[in-house]
Amino acid sequence: MSSIDWGDAPTWIAAVFAGGAALFAGLTIRSQRQQIAEQRDFIGEQSQNLTLERAELRASQEQRRWAQAKQVSMTFRTAGQSGVSDYNASVGYDRWSVDVFNGSDEPIRDVMVRFGDTYNAASAHEVEANHLPDQGRRTAPLAVLGPGRTANFESPQFQEVTVDNNRPALQFTDAAGAVWRRDEHGVLTEVEE
Known part of the structure; x- marks a missing residue:
């Protein structure tokens, strides 16, 4: 062991x-x-x-x-006779008439419509405005467009052949301070400042 x-x-x-x-x-x-x-x-x-x-x-x-x-929309149409005659027939329109509608619940500011290269040639008035001494027309930009309100902008008179080259484009500032642009085709883009 x-x-x-x-x-x-x-x-x-x-x-x-x-x-x-x-x-x-x-x-x-x-x-x-x-x-x-x-x-x-x-x-x-x-x-x-x-x-x-x-x-x-x-x-x-x-x-x-x-x-x-x-919710901000733009509709436009040609307006006004050019007064030019072609073989005793009227040759069309010489300006644009644009309606801007604010369908939102808040006002928008600095509402402008550009026609070709010019913003300030337009006059604007709120469609619902009473007949003011200036017929409700104000120089663009329109300072404030309230909720549910419509403003009308008219272009300056163009020669009939250049009306189509000066199509309208809308620019405005929303309640948050962002600047937006809506073109003639309805495309909405934010404007970089």
């Missing part, structure tokens, strides 16, 4: 405890690494959620920013 050398027993016991401690430490480190990986995944998901929420907020803000401008 072999005998146990009890002098080495504390070393063996210490070695078993050290091995157990090393195993416990290894398992703890592995568990912590797993927790860190799970936390990184969670943070990544939260980051994606925040990015999506920010994108939705931006889209909502952009939609609100365009909401008032989209």
